[in-house]
Amino acid sequence: MTIALERPVSTTDPTTLLDPAVADRLTRRITTDHPEISADLARRIVGQTAAFIATSGQQPGRDLVPSRxxxxxxxxxxxxxxxxxxxxxxxxxxxxxxVPTDGGDEVTEATRQSRERTLAAITAAGYTVDRDLWPDLAECSQCHAGCTDSPNGGKKK
Structure with a gap:
């Protein structure tokens, strides 16, 4: 499978996609909602979130999934x-x-493959991947056209 790139392949800090004021607001929101997360870690999360959204938004239907x-x-x-x-x-x-999925907490080969597919897509899009923030996957994805989070629950019609 080939990944079409909208930007040249390079290593780009994904926080540069965000206005600094927006990045600050998101960092504060994360530390408020998750007091166990430091401001530094929250800032890194914001960057990886920007990379994930940018990558998955440019590749609908790829069933890319975020980490927790x-x-x-x-x-x-x-x-x-x-x-x-x-x-x-x-x-x-x-x-x-x-849109959340109804997946369970069990890590399967399919979830490992989804994680690797997502990280490969982010890297191919030219963003730096902070692997420490990708130890697992969340129960949601960007796909909204027949994937696991679609209105039909991923069932083919």
Whole structure:
């Protein structure tokens, strides 16, 4: 499978995708919602969230999935609807939906493959991957057209 790139392959700090004021708001939201997370870790989560949303928004239907940490960032971002909608339009040209799946906590070969597919896509899109923030996957994805989080629950019609 070939990944079409919108930008040249390079190593880019994904926090550069965000306005610094937005990044600060998201960092504060994460540390408020998750007091066990330091401001430094929250800032790293914000960067990986930006990379994930930008990558998955440009590749609908790929069934890319965030890690638990990135999902914390995604939830924080979605709460800032004006900022989130503007960011999605900027990086993907459309709104990137977040719809939870009904997956369990069990790590399977399929979840490992989803993680690796997601990390490969982020890397191919030119963003730095902070592997420490990807130890597991959350129960959601960007795919909204027949994937696990679609209105039909991923069932083929």
């Amino acid at each position: 940490y990135v999902d914390y960032g995604w939830h924080a971002f979605v709460l800032h609807t004006v900022d989130y909608a503007a960011f999605c339009e900027l990086v993907a040209g459309r709104f990137v939906h977040h």
